[in-house]
Amino acid sequence: MKLLGFIIVCLTGTFLLYGTSDLPDWGDPNSPASLHLSNHYIEKAVAETEVPNLVTAVLADYRGFDTMFETAVVFTAGLACFLLLRDFKPKEDRYYRHVPTGVVLHFKDKARQLRVGTEFEAVDKDWVPSDMVIKTVCRILIPFIQIYALYVVAHGDFSPGGGFQGGVIFGSSFILLAISYNLKTLMKRVSEKFLGIFSAVGVLIYVGIGAIAMVMGGNFLDYSTLAPLLPVNPGHIRALGMLGVEIGVGIAVMAVMAIIYINIVSQGRHDEGL
C-alpha cells in the first residue's frame, strides 16, 4: 500500500512538473496574464483609486466581490469550529488556589464552588506556577503588538498589509495573552459573546458598505457613489471605501482567530488550556 502511494505521488509530481513547462516564464511580458488586465491596473489604478499600493487596490476595489467571499469563508471556518467543538457541559472537577498560602483545593462535587476573588483564584488541573519573566514581558509586549496590528490595517493602502494580516496579528495578541497567563484570563477580557458578535459584525461591515453603495445608485461595492455621504475630496473616496472594507475584514479575522484557538485548545469547554 505504501509502495502504491509512493508511485502515485511520483507519477503526479512528474505530470505536474511536465505541465509547468507549458507555463509562461516568470515575468514574461508576452504572457496572456500581463497583456490585458495587468496593464490597466498598473497604469490606471493610482489615478482611479488614489491608492499607492496596487495590491490593495486590486484586492479591495477591482476584485472586491472576491475578497468579500474570502471574508465569508473565514467567518464560516470560525462558525464550523464553534459548531464542531463547543461543549457546554462544564467540568465536574474544579481546582482553586488559596492565594496567601498557595494551598490548592480540589472540588469533585459540582454543586460546591468558591467565589473567585482576592482570596481564592481558579486554576487549571495541570497548573504550573506562572513565570514572572514571561508574564511581565508579554504584558509589556501585547499593547505594542495590538498597536502594530492597527497600523497594518490602517496603512494597508500605502504599504504591504491590510485587513487579513492586521486581523491575524491582533488575534495572535489574544493568543499570546492566553499562553502567557492562562485561558481564563483571556476569557475574562474577551468573552465568547464578544468574539461571536464581532466575527459577524466584520462581515456585516463589508457587505454593508457594498449595500450602501447600491442604495446610493451605483453597483454593489462601487465606492465612488459614497462621495455625497462623506465630506472629503471625491477623488479620494475609493481609498476611504477600501479602508472601511479592510477594517471589516480585520475585525472578522481577529475574532475568528481567537474563536478557533480557544475552541481547539480547551476542547470546546472554554475553561482551561495551553
Added chain:
Amino acid sequence: MLWPIDLIVLTFVIVTAVAAISVRDLLGTAILFSVYSFMMCLLWAVMGAVDVAFTEASVGAGVSTVFFVAAVFSTSRRTKD
C-alpha cells in the same frame, strides 16, 4: 536576482517539507511546518510579492503553528503509522 539566497532558501524549503512529513513526533512536525512557511515567506519576499510574504509570515509561520501545537496538546503527540 539574488541567486545564492534563492538557492539556499529553496534547498531549505525542500528539506523541511520532506522532514515535516517523515518525522514521527507531531510537535516536531508543527515546528518544521512553521520553518517551511517562513522559508516560503522569504521566497515570496525575494520575488517581490511583499503582501503575500506578509500573509505567509503572519498566518503560515505564526498563527497556524499555534493551532497545530494546540491540536497536538489536545490529542496525542505520536503518530499511529
